[in-house]
Amino acid sequence: MQLTGEDAALEARLIVATQALVGDCHAARFGVAVSGGPDSMALLYLAARAFPGRVAAVTVDHGLRGESAGEAAMVARWCAGQGIAHATLAPDAPVTGNVQAWARAMRYRLIEQWRVRQGLDWIMTAHHADDQLETLLMRLNRGSGVGGLAGVRAQSGRVIRPLLGERKAVLQALADAQGLPHVQDPSNIDLRFDRVFLRRALADAPWLDAEAASRSAAALAEAEAAIAWSVAQLAEAHVQAEGEGWRLDRADLPREYLRRLVLHMMMLAGAPSPRGDSLDHAMAQAAAGRQGSLGDWLLRGGKSWTLYPAPARR
Known part of the structure; x- marks a missing residue:
């Protein structure tokens, strides 16, 4: 019909x-x-x-x-x-x-x-x-x-x-x-x-x-697809292994790019996704040149940002 x-x-x-x-x-x-x-x-x-x-x-x-x-x-x-x-x-x-x-x-x-x-x-x-x-x-x-x-x-x-x-x-x-x-x-x-x-x-x-x-x-x-594409390009150019962790050699990027690149490093490291607002807190510390905690990992700020394992707890 x-x-x-x-x-x-x-x-x-x-x-x-x-x-x-x-x-x-x-x-x-x-x-x-x-x-x-x-x-x-x-x-x-x-x-x-x-x-x-x-x-x-x-x-x-x-x-x-x-x-x-x-x-x-x-x-x-x-x-x-x-x-x-x-x-x-x-x-x-x-x-x-x-x-x-x-x-x-x-x-x-x-x-x-x-x-x-x-x-x-x-x-x-x-x-x-x-x-x-x-x-x-x-x-x-x-x-x-x-x-x-x-x-x-x-x-x-x-x-x-x-x-x-x-x-x-x-x-x-x-x-x-x-x-x-x-x-x-x-x-x-x-x-x-x-x-x-x-x-x-x-x-x-x-x-x-x-x-x-x-x-x-x-x-x-x-817009999300465009951002994801840009982040993939940035990760290829600026994220590299360093010791037991990963380093982002640029910290002068827009905050959303930095956030996604930190998550990318955590994925590469096999770290679980951060809970609650822990990522925001860690990024604020890194932006101030200090060190922030992401569970069993630490994010160190400065001209470059480094993600590395936290010392074993006693």
């Missing part, structure tokens, strides 16, 4: 966004991550139309809710009726730490393994402009820098998010208009989660423009 109106325009925008992310996609094969919610069902429907015969679907059932198995089965039934290959994956390790963080990490790991087994080129997820706005505001509230405020990336490795410019309401409208089966995850209304609490607050702020926020995030992502 030929789509018309906004649904047809949405399909066309999906194709354009996908091409912008992956280049020539005439032969590319895609896996779509589908939870059973309206957003991911809308993405699967559009992708299957836009790239016929080259789309498979995957659902990760974390087993955290009693309804999750039925939701995965609903997706599987719909896919079977459409002739779309579908797989349901289950975690192979118990929950550890923060449940949401564990579920996210497990989901991406399982999906990437499935992508490789199936010989697929890319994984699509249904993140949209409203998700991006929520992410930006949450990270702004936590004091994130350029990298964090770049929000959800349009591409991360083999994962692409071609709907970041679209509003959730548009995806819901398509799911309703096309009669796509879908469920509403009860965790999306659980106010114990920060994102849900923020989502409720945003509902009372219609002046906030999610599409504009998504464009801002894209601009920040480009």
Whole structure:
């Protein structure tokens, strides 16, 4: 059936966004991550139309809710009726730490393994402009820098998010208009989660423009990529091994470059990422020509900055 109106325009925008992310996609094969919610069902429907015969679907059932198995089965039934290959994956390790963080990490790991087994080129997820706005505001509230405020990336490795410019309401409208089966995850209304609490607050702020926020995030992502490129060039030219540590032979760089170069030296040294504001304190000491502590490592300032192991504690 030929789509018309906004649904047809949405399909066309999906194709354009996908091409912008992956280049020539005439032969590319895609896996779509589908939870059973309206957003991911809308993405699967559009992708299957836009790239016929080259789309498979995957659902990760974390087993955290009693309804999750039925939701995965609903997706599987719909896919079977459409002739779309579908797989349901289950975690192979118990929950550890923060449940949401564990579920996210497990989901991406399982999906990437499935992508490789199936010989697929890319994984699509249904993140949209409203998700991006929520992410930006949450990270702004936590004091994130350029990298964090770049929000959800349009591409991360083999994962692409071609709907970041679209509003959730548009995806819901398509799911309703096309009669796509879908469920509403009860965790999306659980106010114990920060994102849900923020989502409720945003509902009372219609002046906030999610599409504009998504464009801002894209601009920040480009700025972040440019900074990362510059830092790589600076590291190649000015960071060198010295004894058991590493030395940065320039201390006259902008602070953000210095911060990232210190982190680069820590990575080279195999040191864990600094916690809290310890990096800021150490950099302030180094900028004053003194010595700052970074866990089991010390940062010594001066005309050059040196990272070296702290003496063993007695």
